[in-house]
Amino acid sequence: MFTGLIEEAGRVRDLSPRGAGWRLRVAAGDLLKSVALGDSIAVNGCCLTAALIGPDAVEFDLLEETLRVTNLGDLKPGSVVNLESSLRVGGKLGGHFVTGHIDGPGEIVVLEPRGADHHLRVRAPAGSGRLLVPKGSVAIDGISLTVGEVAGDEFSVWLIPHTWTATNLAGRRAGDRVNLEFDLLGKYVDQLLAARLGAPKLS
Numbered sequence: 001m002f003t004g005l006i007e008e009a010g011r012v013r014d015l016s017p018r019g020a021g022w023r024l025r026v027a028a029g030d031l032l033k034s035v036a037l038g039d040s041i042a043v044n045g046c047c048l049t050a051a052l053i054g055p056d057a058v059e060f061d062l063l064e065e066t067l068r069v070t071n072l073g074d075l076k077p078g079s080v081v082n083l084e085s086s087l088r089v090g091g092k093l094g095g096h097f098v099t100g101h102i103d104g105p106g107e108i109v110v111l112e113p114r115g116a117d118h119h120l121r122v123r124a125p126a127g128s129g130r131l132l133v134p135k136g137s138v139a140i141d142g143i144s145l146t147v148g149e150v151a152g153d154e155f156s157v158w159l160i161p162h163t164w165t166a167t168n169l170a171g172r173r174a175g176d177r178v179n180l181e182f183d184l185l186g187k188y189v190d191q192l193l194a195a196r197l198g199a200p201k202l203s
Contacts, residue, residue: 001087002042004095004137004144006167007031010043012079013057015072022062024048024072031083032058040086040100044168045142045179046070047086047100070102071141071177080168082142095144096137097184104128106140106180109154111172118159120169124180129153131182131190139181143167 010026017023026043032053035041039050041058046066052059067073075081103125110121122140124132132138132150138157139145145157164170172178 002047002084002098002100002142003087004098004139004142005084006082006143007084009080009166009168010058010083012075012077012081014077015062015075018061021064022067023051024060024062024075025057026060026081026083027057028083029056031085032056035085042082042084042086042098042100042142044071044081045098045100045139045181046072046102069104070179071105072179074177080171082167084142096139098139098142098144098181099184100142101181102179103131103182103187104180105177108172108174108176108178110156111169111174116161118164118169119156120159121154121156122178122180124153124155126153128180128182129155131186133186136186137183139179141168141178142181143169 008029008031010028013025013027015024035050037050037053040047041050048060050058051061106122106124109123112119129152132147132155134147134150136147138147148156148158159169
């Protein structure tokens with residue numbers, strides 16, 4: 001479980017085949033002081049297990065399926081990724097409950113400065129707009145954000161200067177894929193209504 005409050009932006013050193021899967025190596029800083037082998041770390045919002053921890057980098061084993069359904073398959077050496085260690089009992093919950101299980105990739109439609117802030121508009125997977133409500137929560141690449149406007153399967157959020165400088169969003173462009181995780185409560189409500197009304201639920 002995570003909060004969506006990014007601890008630091010790491011930089012990919014390598015993504016290469018390893019056995020039946022892949023091995024991702026990410027350079028990190030202070031985050032490494034508080035994690036141990038086997039700990040869960042969210043990388044662009046994806047919950048991954050630390051398989052090897054070095055003095056300045058951490059490595060993860062990835063499945064082909066993980067690369068297929070998230071934007072981790074787009075990573076290259078030098079790519080910037082958002083990192084967050086798992087929520088600890090007694091820790092501060094300043095964002096919202098984020099599981100680290102990606103619901104699907106979104107596509108950036110608009111990313112532009114507006115005054116001191118930035119406006120981000122994302123196209124979510126078809127049919128998932130029903131899980132978004134204005135002033136509700138959404139995690140984009142693991143970042144806990146507040147939904148602004150919703151129009152069908154597209155939604156917008158506002159990025160304050162701190163979010164812009166402390167995450168990987170400053171390097172994003174229109175057309176880029178981002179990992180989306182919708183609010184957990186909304187997904188439970190959606191599934192309960194689908195079972196009661198026979199409506200399709202998010203796959």
